[in-house]
Amino acid sequence: MASTENDPLKIGRKVFLWTVLGAAVFVASAWLLVSRGSLMASWYLAQGSTYAADIDNLVLLIGIIVGVWLLAAELVLFWLIFRFRARKGVAGQYIAGEDKREKRWVSYPHYAVLAFDVVILVFALRVWNDIKVTAPATEETVRIVAQQWAWTFIHEGPDGKLDTPDDIRTVEDLYVQVNKVYRFELHSRDVLHSFSVPVFRLKQDAIPGRMISGWFTPTVTGTFDIQCAEICGLGHGYMPAHLHVQTPAERTAWLRDREADRFAGRAIPPTPVALVPARPEAVVAADHPAGHALAPAGVEGR
Amino acid sequence: MTVRLFGAGVVAGLMLVGMSTTACGGGAASPITGRDLYRSCESCHGISGEGDTKVEAPQIAGLPAWYVSSQLERFQQGLRGKHPDDVEGLRMRAMASQMMSKAEIEAVASYIAGLTPRPKAAPALKGDPAAGASFYAVCGACHGPKGEGIQQMNAPPLAGFEDWYVARQLRKFQTGVRGRITEDPVGLQMSGMAMTVPPESVDNVAAYVHGLSK
Numbered sequence: 454m455a456s457t458e459n460d461p462l463k464i465g466r467k468v469f470l471w472t473v474l475g476a477a478v479f480v481a482s483a484w485l486l487v488s489r490g491s492l493m494a495s496w497y498l499a500q501g502s503t504y505a506a507d508i509d510n511l512v513l514l515i516g517i518i519v520g521v522w523l524l525a526a527e528l529v530l531f532w533l534i535f536r537f538r539a540r541k542g543v544a545g546q547y548i549a550g551e552d553k554r555e556k557r558w559v560s561y562p563h564y565a566v567l568a569f570d571v572v573i574l575v576f577a578l579r580v581w582n583d584i585k586v587t588a589p590a591t592e593e594t595v596r597i598v599a600q601q602w603a604w605t606f607i608h609e610g611p612d613g614k615l616d617t618p619d620d621i622r623t624v625e626d627l628y629v630q631v632n633k634v635y636r637f638e639l640h641s642r643d644v645l646h647s648f649s650v651p652v653f654r655l656k657q658d659a660i661p662g663r664m665i666s667g668w669f670t671p672t673v674t675g676t677f678d679i680q681c682a683e684i685c686g687l688g689h690g691y692m693p694a695h696l697h698v699q700t701p702a703e704r705t706a707w708l709r710d711r712e713a714d715r716f717a718g719r720a721i722p723p724t725p726v727a728l729v730p731a732r733p734e735a736v737v738a739a740d741h742p743a744g745h746a747l748a749p750a751g752v753e754g755r
Numbered sequence: 756m757t758v759r760l761f762g763a764g765v766v767a768g769l770m771l772v773g774m775s776t777t778a779c780g781g782g783a784a785s786p787i788t789g790r791d792l793y794r795s796c797e798s799c800h801g802i803s804g805e806g807d808t809k810v811e812a813p814q815i816a817g818l819p820a821w822y823v824s825s826q827l828e829r830f831q832q833g834l835r836g837k838h839p840d841d842v843e844g845l846r847m848r849a850m851a852s853q854m855m856s857k858a859e860i861e862a863v864a865s866y867i868a869g870l871t872p873r874p875k876a877a878p879a880l881k882g883d884p885a886a887g888a889s890f891y892a893v894c895g896a897c898h899g900p901k902g903e904g905i906q907q908m909n910a911p912p913l914a915g916f917e918d919w920y921v922a923r924q925l926r927k928f929q930t931g932v933r934g935r936i937t938e939d940p941v942g943l944q945m946s947g948m949a950m951t952v953p954p955e956s957v958d959n960v961a962a963y964v965h966g967l968s969k
Binding site for chain 2: 598
């Protein structure tokens with residue numbers, strides 16, 4: 454009984470069968486992935502900014518390079534398993550890979566990895582340069598303030614300037630106009646956050662005490678998600694926001710309504726930028742000169 | 756061998772089916788209690804609702820259920836805690852969104868109402884209660900002369916409230932950080948009333964409220 458279970462031929466056949474099954478599953482999933490376009494992020498999520506396609510193409514390039522070589526390597530692996538399967542009367546042998554002919558199986562793929570790394574690097578640096586190093590001329594600036602656990606957006610009012618009385622401050626809703634170049638100033642009031650707009654393919658960390666600049670140009674109108682992509686405490690999952698990309702006509706109407714709010718006393722006055730990263734007491738105190746800081750000496754020592 | 760493999764496959768399949776059914780129908784089988792829901796609150800407000808000044812969370816133990824539910828609803832609807840300068844309110848707004856229905860709000864509110872408040876803490880501010888007494892007369896019209904609260908006026912009990920919390924909320928009402936939403940008549944009413952306290956007397960009124968007992 455034991456001798457038949459340990460028969461190398463039987464084991465070899467079993468391994469071979471599983472190998473064929475594995476190869477079939479592998480080829481089928483690769484085919485599904487490619488045929489259904491799952492490699493293309495744009496099939497799932499609109500490309501909503503001028504640079505969204507650059508990011509997607511970079512991811513696709515890496516996906517194709519890695520995918521093709523994975524496929525090739527797996528095919529070689531399955532072929533080797535088949536080619537050197539157990540055979541009656543042939544003893545297994547230990548191959549150390551010292552022969553030049555055998556070493557090539559390792560060294561050639563190694564050179565290929567290096568070569569393709571350079572290709573990826575060249576494309577990645579180009580995209581990095583286009584998005585992070587250079588920027589088109591700014592047409593409008595928006596200030597983004599992250600805190601536990603909300604996003605506040607400060608829009609230029611009709612005067613086209615921040616830190617003036619007609620600034621429009623909103624919580625949870627960012628309003629931008631399609632095809633306009635926006636520069637953003639990202640602040641955090643407390644801890645690390647990350648401003649993530651999937652349709653823009655934009656993700657930028659916010660760091661307390663620092664103002665981080667970036668840019669985007671929306672290309673598709675509609676309402677999209679904004680999320681925090683850096684664990685920032687208990688309520689991290691409860692701080693979503695909405696991005697509204699407006700047509701020029703919608704923008705004009707929106708600005709007109711906000712001006713009406715302002716004259717009706719319904720608008721929220723601007724926060725001076727110096728106070729944005731500050732403790733809330735400073736903000737309240739600024740609105741209210743007689744204001745008293747909350748955490749007085751007595752609280753801590755109690 | 757084949758039988759064993761087949762068995763493993765069946766078990767795996769059953770587990771998958773089991774997971775999908777619990778994911779769909781698990782909620783109906785065991786209703787969530789106020790105690791369960793309160794877990795979302797306790798990291799800031801404390802296990803027994805005692806509050807935590809380090810995260811600006813006031814004591815909530817023993818607050819009337821009607822007041823807790825009305826505030827949770829306000830946070831959810833953006834009537835409270837949606838002002839860009841309401842740093843603590845914005846935090847609470849996110850946390851309040853975890854209550855998924857009116858029933859859940861009521862369950863957690865009645866749990867909080869049943870918690871026992873801790874003995875009154877020492878005042879955190881240096882307000883003078885005697886100087887605040889005269890301004891409290893206006894507050895007492897709705898909140899009751901002893902700060903006992905009057906539900907018909909939508910006025911919560913204030914007696915024994917932490918002075919730092921009272922002072923901060925008064926300032927928020929005064930500066931428009933709280934209570935200035937057109938759709939919130941109660942908040943607007945309180946904003947108007949808050950204006951009767953001169954800014955330099957806010958701490959004194961808070962000290963007076965802190966000293967009240969029902």
